[in-house]
Amino acid sequence: MSGSGFLSLHGVHKRFPLKDGELHVLEDISLDIRQGEFVSIVGGSGCGKSTLLRLLVGLEEASGGSLRLDGTPIHGTDPARGIVFQDHRLYPWLTVEDNVLLALANSPLDKAERLARVHAHLELVGLRHFAKAWPAQLSGGMSQRVAIARGLVNRPKVLLLDEPFGALDALTRAQLQDELARIWLTEGITTVLVTHDVDEAVLLGDRVVVMEPRPGRIRRIIPVDLPHPRRRDHPRLAELRSDILQDFTRRQAVA
Structure with a gap:
């Protein structure tokens, strides 16, 4: 990655100290996000996606690599980075x-x-x-x-969302997904959504970053080649959902 994005991560690592060593949570995360883009980050438990968001917010510091917003290194919290938990x-x-x-x-x-x-x-x-x-x-x-x-x-320059609808019932979740899409289209704000819900990721994201665990790293990045606003029943969304879910079923089969 060139590190030339509006929101740029280059070679990011995160380790937590343990009594007998270190826990490697994130490894070599590189990602460039364009201004006004909506990026979904999806992955199972333990892949470090919420830790990655905490690094972007500034609640945690990276153990290595660089994070920049509009060319400025990210250190600590700042009103330029809004967060919804x-x-x-x-x-x-x-x-x-x-x-x-x-x-x-x-x-x-x-x-x-x-x-x-x-x-x-x-x-x-x-x-x-x-x-x-x-x-x-x-x-x-x-x-x-x-x-x-x-x-x-x-x-803020960036809105960061950490599983914002995870505790809601299915109907309310769908309504708020539509609301979030409307707000994003209205405001044009760069948005990063962390979610375990693949349907949510492909419905909302311009790109979907698929992560894998132990340590957390990017498996692949998938563009969602559909204009906004999107129809939930569009066949292309179903294709992308099936494609991404195969990543997780293949990993479980290997494990």
Whole structure:
């Protein structure tokens, strides 16, 4: 890889110390992501995909290699990199409005500008009328919409999503996948989604990065050659899903 992408990873390694050695979690990860691209990272448990996202967020430091966003090395957290976790992590003692507003705590905007931006992003996720609601009054899907609004309110260069719909029922998950696709098309923000759901990966991603475990590394990268928005029943998505799933069934057969 040339390391010339908007979001660039080159030769990234991650190891954790153990009492009697080291645990190799990621090995030689190289990936260039274009500005405005939606990339899905898929893999089974233990392949290091969530660790990779933590490196991109800045919650962990790589043991080797380089990570850059728009040419700048990634070290520590930064508002330029928004994150949404599987657990929405809303503060129950704050209203929806205040939970999103919290992400602007260090913003140079004045109070009126901050509120205007919060309301614009609640509108974006379809929750304009729930600004004064408490998290306990929301469904799981609505809570994740708030988390997405909070991840976007700083207008980051990259939105990082770690299994954001994994805890939701199938119907709510499908609805939020459609919402995420709409928001991505509206905002044009570079997006990286980590998921174990192959259907989700091919439905949303411009490319799907397939990872394999022990240590985690990229097995292959598959372009999804379909325009957005996409139909779930498109035959090409079924073909890609079947192709990717064969990677996992072949590995299980060898193991």
